[in-house]
Amino acid sequence: QVQLVESGGGLVQAGGSLRLSCAASGRTFSAYAMGWFRQAPGKEREFVAAINWSGGSTYYADSVKGRFTISRDNAKNTVYLQMNSLKPEDTAVYYCAADRAPFQDGSSRLSLARTYDYWGQGTQVTVSS
Numbered sequence: 001q002v003q004l005v006e007s008g009g010g011l012v013q014a015g016g017s018l019r020l021s022c023a024a025s026g027r028t029f030s031a032y033a034m035g036w037f038r039q040a041p042g043k044e045r046e047f048v049a050a051i052n053w054s055g056g057s058t059y060y061a062d063s064v065k066g067r068f069t070i071s072r073d074n075a076k077n078t079v080y081l082q083m084n085s086l087k088p089e090d091t092a093v094y095y096c097a098a099d100r101a102p103f104q105d106g107s108s109r110l111s112l113a114r115t116y117d118y119w120g121q122g123t124q125v126t127v128s129s
Helices: none
Strands: 005-006 011-012 018-025 032-039 046-051 059-062 068-073 078-083 090-102 116-119 123-128
Touching: 005 090, 005 116, 018 032, 018 090, 018 123, 032 068, 032 078, 046 068, 046 078, 059 068, 078 090
Parallel strands: 011 123
Antiparallel strands: 005 018, 018 078, 032 046, 032 090, 046 059, 068 078, 090 116, 090 123
């Protein structure tokens, strides 16, 4: 069973930065793509960013491109989301997720929530104006 634990959320002023972490356990982390999604109150869960199994490919939603950076450290079984220039509309619960199949790539796959079988519990990010 895969376990994902997010951390790093909090309250920040607009223009500030946060770094989210997601620690994984339970299987060979380095073989699986990882994604970050978010869900604001009253809205559907939406794709934020994804990284392939090796870290060689990254994908972003247009709304965060140029502000957020996804990365992974396979030695630490951890994926990160560095969020800069935060805006009030970034306020949401942020979830990390692990792909159900190994060695997958491509934005068309990794941007879809149904690609991922394992999800963390989420961490709240609140950006004040």
